[in-house]
Amino acid sequence: MRCFTQSDLNSLDALYRINLINGLSGFKSANLIGTVAADGNENVAIFSSVIHLGSDPPILGFIHRPITAGGNTYENIKQTGFYTINHLSTEIMEEGHHTSANYDRDVSEFEMTNLKSEYLNDFKAPFVAHAPVKIGMKYLEEYVIKPNETILMVGEIISVYIEDTLLESDGFINLSNGNIVAVNGPDGYSLTKLEQRYPLQYPKPK
Amino acid sequence: MRCFTQSDLNSLDALYRINLINGLSGFKSANLIGTVAADGNENVAIFSSVIHLGSDPPILGFIHRPITAGGNTYENIKQTGFYTINHLSTEIMEEGHHTSANYDRDVSEFEMTNLKSEYLNDFKAPFVAHAPVKIGMKYLEEYVIKPNETILMVGEIISVYIEDTLLESDGFINLSNGNIVAVNGPDGYSLTKLEQRYPLQYPKPK
Numbered sequence: 361m362r363c364f365t366q367s368d369l370n371s372l373d374a375l376y377r378i379n380l381i382n383g384l385s386g387f388k389s390a391n392l393i394g395t396v397a398a399d400g401n402e403n404v405a406i407f408s409s410v411i412h413l414g415s416d417p418p419i420l421g422f423i424h425r426p427i428t429a430g431g432n433t434y435e436n437i438k439q440t441g442f443y444t445i446n447h448l449s450t451e452i453m454e455e456g457h458h459t460s461a462n463y464d465r466d467v468s469e470f471e472m473t474n475l476k477s478e479y480l481n482d483f484k485a486p487f488v489a490h491a492p493v494k495i496g497m498k499y500l501e502e503y504v505i506k507p508n509e510t511i512l513m514v515g516e517i518i519s520v521y522i523e524d525t526l527l528e529s530d531g532f533i534n535l536s537n538g539n540i541v542a543v544n545g546p547d548g549y550s551l552t553k554l555e556q557r558y559p560l561q562y563p564k565p566k
Numbered sequence: 567m568r569c570f571t572q573s574d575l576n577s578l579d580a581l582y583r584i585n586l587i588n589g590l591s592g593f594k595s596a597n598l599i600g601t602v603a604a605d606g607n608e609n610v611a612i613f614s615s616v617i618h619l620g621s622d623p624p625i626l627g628f629i630h631r632p633i634t635a636g637g638n639t640y641e642n643i644k645q646t647g648f649y650t651i652n653h654l655s656t657e658i659m660e661e662g663h664h665t666s667a668n669y670d671r672d673v674s675e676f677e678m679t680n681l682k683s684e685y686l687n688d689f690k691a692p693f694v695a696h697a698p699v700k701i702g703m704k705y706l707e708e709y710v711i712k713p714n715e716t717i718l719m720v721g722e723i724i725s726v727y728i729e730d731t732l733l734e735s736d737g738f739i740n741l742s743n744g745n746i747v748a749v750n751g752p753d754g755y756s757l758t759k760l761e762q763r764y765p766l767q768y769p770k771p772k
Contacts, residue, residue, distance in 0.1 A: 386653055535592065541761065552757065
């Protein structure tokens, strides 16, 4: 095995370091977060840091870069209190990746890419058309991670839309059936195949 | 598409709710966290919530269940200050899943499953043999997520071990080459195939 000591890690060049460290957490989720500013200007941006925090109450988190680094997503959520999380499938993968470009603040990624916004059941933030899973979220709170000033944004699930072919009879969402991708490192997108479900969430001791 | 309103979500039965909500974040990482108590008793447990927080400093987070629900992982980390994160491959997938069973506090999952602990370069916590990626972690801090009292544990990467076949020349870790799995919902394990890398982390606007 290749070994990196702390000293090795500290002396890596910047791009190598980003590639390496970004891969160390394992596979990541691929989501487009849709928001709208108080003035009506829409925003959509790709995130690979959405995490499950709990099912009752149903809450999700995601990591936002430091406020000092900018970001319409954070500002729009604070202005309106709502956002959407949309799953990235192969169909919208390349367009989704392009939302990470540094557009000017007043430019909507919905206009600069082929992604289409859609409004469902009067929810106040835009969903992304063609996403196989779409979630309406209400902002709850945030935590600033001190070592690097990233922000854990916490929100409650308000509404859910799922393609029928993904939803199994016991509530399991078969993500592979929607060609939903997993993220590998900073720039890799992987297709998946469900290999195994084990019968119980918390199996009995052997 | 199937739609769930907030009212629908609130009236789901418990297992359906767990399956559904656990799938909504998208694919999750599959990791075994290794720890040892001050008295030398080892522990290893599966987590699907390890997330990348930043590459400089190199820090990772993971979500631990509320302290009131128990958990040797949290206690051992607080006692020793160190832990390991090990990637789950198909080779150790079933054994890894079994670590989520409710063993008694004084029982080591290393003894109750076929997972083997190993100590590398005097690091104070046990790694998991046969894991294709192993990371030595130093505890930094924690944040209690108020809505459900789960805990975001934040640590710094101290050492890294990677199978040679996974590591590409630019530092990218090809997780699929190690048969590393992604987690789908509470109990699904997926195999992956790297589909596409895009040339830049932050692509230029179109």
